[in-house]
Amino acid sequence: GNFVPPIRNNGGSACNMTSRVTGKNDDSMGDSTRKCLEMLCGPDGEFPEKLRNLEPRLIEHVSNEIMDKDPNVRWDDIAGLEHAKKCVTEMVIWPLLRPDIFRGCRSPGRGLLLFGPPGTGKTMIGKAIAGEANATFFYISASSLTSKWIGDGEKLVRALFGVACCRQPAVIFVDEIDSLLSQRKSDGEHESSRRLKTQFLIEMEGFDSGNDQILLIGATNRPQELDEAARRRLTKRLYIPLPSTEARAWIIRNLLEKDGLFKLSEEETNAICMLTEGYSGSDMKNLVKDASMGPLREALQQGVGITKLNKEDMRPVMLKDFETALQQVRPSVSSSELGIYEEWNRQFGSLS
Ligand code: ADP
Numbered sequence: 001g002n003f004v005p006p007i008r009n010n011g012g013s014a015c016n017m018t019s020r021v022t023g024k025n026d027d028s029m030g031d032s033t034r035k036c037l038e039m040l041c042g043p044d045g046e047f048p049e050k051l052r053n054l055e056p057r058l059i060e061h062v063s064n065e066i067m068d069k070d071p072n073v074r075w076d077d078i079a080g081l082e083h084a085k086k087c088v089t090e091m092v093i094w095p096l097l098r099p100d101i102f103r104g105c106r107s108p109g110r111g112l113l114l115f116g117p118p119g120t121g122k123t124m125i126g127k128a129i130a131g132e133a134n135a136t137f138f139y140i141s142a143s144s145l146t147s148k149w150i151g152d153g154e155k156l157v158r159a160l161f162g163v164a165c166c167r168q169p170a171v172i173f174v175d176e177i178d179s180l181l182s183q184r185k186s187d188g189e190h191e192s193s194r195r196l197k198t199q200f201l202i203e204m205e206g207f208d209s210g211n212d213q214i215l216l217i218g219a220t221n222r223p224q225e226l227d228e229a230a231r232r233r234l235t236k237r238l239y240i241p242l243p244s245t246e247a248r249a250w251i252i253r254n255l256l257e258k259d260g261l262f263k264l265s266e267e268e269t270n271a272i273c274m275l276t277e278g279y280s281g282s283d284m285k286n287l288v289k290d291a292s293m294g295p296l297r298e299a300l301q302q303g304v305g306i307t308k309l310n311k312e313d314m315r316p317v318m319l320k321d322f323e324t325a326l327q328q329v330r331p332s333v334s335s336s337e338l339g340i341y342e343e344w345n346r347q348f349g350s351l352s
Helices: 014-022 031-039 056-066 082-097 123-130 144-146 153-168 191-209 228-233 245-257 268-274 283-290 294-301 319-328 335-348
Strands: 111-117 136-141 170-175 215-222 236-239
Touching: 031 056, 056 136, 056 144, 056 153, 082 111, 082 123, 111 123, 111 335, 123 136, 123 170, 123 215, 136 144, 136 153, 144 153, 144 191, 153 170, 153 191, 153 215, 191 215, 191 228, 236 335, 245 268, 245 283, 268 319, 283 294, 283 319, 294 319
Parallel strands: 111 215, 111 236, 136 170, 170 215
Antiparallel strands: none
């Protein structure tokens, strides 16, 4: 008497939702999973074909943990990298906004590689692309696929591409893509990571040949570890270098201004920029954070307790705070590493 046939039901009862996804009449699906699956149903209330036979818990994980509905980064938040921004706009944002124009000869590549030292804004660019193109952003770190999701990685990749397909236009950002698509280690390679890599390449091939509006962005600090198959699929390869002097000045000003703490003169800002040659964007952020603690530490040293301290009584952040901070925050990228990126850019980069 309790049997509910697996047929369309716009009311979406627990039993029906489960059966529509798994083909079984089993009421064990939790409320949050059911809600999440219902959100993926089309306007007709049908559960998408692509997601059938995928494990509901993996679809839920992709929707709740990997999908970022509001990436909240715009081009104006990113210092420098003008050339990369211009190329990305033409190569990926316009095609996502106007797929009708970017067909045939103009059809865009679906794979973009951002490579360069850590902390230079690669993830920010990925988020800004999604923001500027009104696309759904999916972020996954490839190392979590190979470590945390051992055994389930392949299924999670299928769920990731499946959900992205239902949320077009979509940008899938794969951080540390080298750990997924590294050069085959012949004998040493684990069977499971080989399968994971194959699945990933199959999914990429699938959307590359179709009309789906999905862009895959891979980011890496170790481009030299990518194999030929990966390079071939990531048709555009952009070098994201360390920030220029102007970009470093912009980061300092922007971060301090946000908190109303920017009182440095142009000469002082320039002096800090001269001292921070070789610092990445993320090193600069750490430096500003450390320097902005200077006025607070000084006020506390004068005996005012933290609970009694009046914010307005603190002096502004000064050059000397940066000089102290420079002793704590060192650049995280060495010049020998930079040489490797430049060489790889000359050989395989799109803008060399
Ligand atoms: P990556 O992905 O290249 O390792 P991220 O994009 O995650 O680096 O950057 C880390 C942090 O460093 C950002 O959240 C931002 O605060 C800062 N940052 C790095 N590059 C830039 C940049 N070009 N402009 C502004 N901030 C930057």
